[in-house]
Amino acid sequence: MSANPPMTRTFDGSLAPTPYQGEAIVLRRDCIDIKLTDLRTASGKWSTRGSIYLTNMRLVFIANQPDASSGLHAFELPLAYLRGDKFNQPIFGCNNLSGECWPAVEGGGPAGGMPPHKFALYFKEGGVGTFLPIYFRFVEYWRYVQRRPQEAAQQAAAAPQSAYVPPAASMAATQQMMATAFVDPSDPTKVFLTSPVDEAHRAPSAPTYAPNYAATQNERYEPMERPPAV
Numbered sequence: 001m002s003a004n005p006p007m008t009r010t011f012d013g014s015l016a017p018t019p020y021q022g023e024a025i026v027l028r029r030d031c032i033d034i035k036l037t038d039l040r041t042a043s044g045k046w047s048t049r050g051s052i053y054l055t056n057m058r059l060v061f062i063a064n065q066p067d068a069s070s071g072l073h074a075f076e077l078p079l080a081y082l083r084g085d086k087f088n089q090p091i092f093g094c095n096n097l098s099g100e101c102w103p104a105v106e107g108g109g110p111a112g113g114m115p116p117h118k119f120a121l122y123f124k125e126g127g128v129g130t131f132l133p134i135y136f137r138f139v140e141y142w143r144y145v146q147r148r149p150q151e152a153a154q155q156a157a158a159a160p161q162s163a164y165v166p167p168a169a170s171m172a173a174t175q176q177m178m179a180t181a182f183v184d185p186s187d188p189t190k191v192f193l194t195s196p197v198d199e200a201h202r203a204p205s206a207p208t209y210a211p212n213y214a215a216t217q218n219e220r221y222e223p224m225e226r227p228p229a230v
Contacts, residue, residue, distance in 0.1 A: 033122040129184025
């Protein structure tokens, strides 16, 4: 789902997205402002401050405070659904990452009929020398995966014996990449070399995106599964 995904608690008591099977939480960045548009709420947009988590599957924003009118407290952006994402360094204002993301709901996605959300993430404190390379590496992986079916079909037509489809990124491969990632001392991003959440809290299946609201406008998002504070 896109809005208010299931949450769990990290070992230090912070809210974090509940990881799916095969998903690794790789970093957290605080003091992030988000702007989202084309939401199915009364205002159609959301702007607030919070933290972002990056996993090998998605970006998850968690607000410092829930929105009273819409019920929004968190929003996930599947990396496979992003398009047009770019890093901006304005002369006036803070660095930001902007782009579009198709809704992860029924009828959404790249092949669906719903328009993508527009998003912008503003880095209010510190640099991005750690965050950006890791983020773009995961995004490029998913774009590579999306290109493979067409490339594999073309290869199979020319030489069936040479067709090859790579496996999904493994947890071990993700952890190895993080262990060798460059860390920018000016970037306050917190990198996780091991999982920040208890493995017992991992979701029992891979992500199955489903709508969190009805097909009509001016809906209030369902509350996310928010565990009690430790």
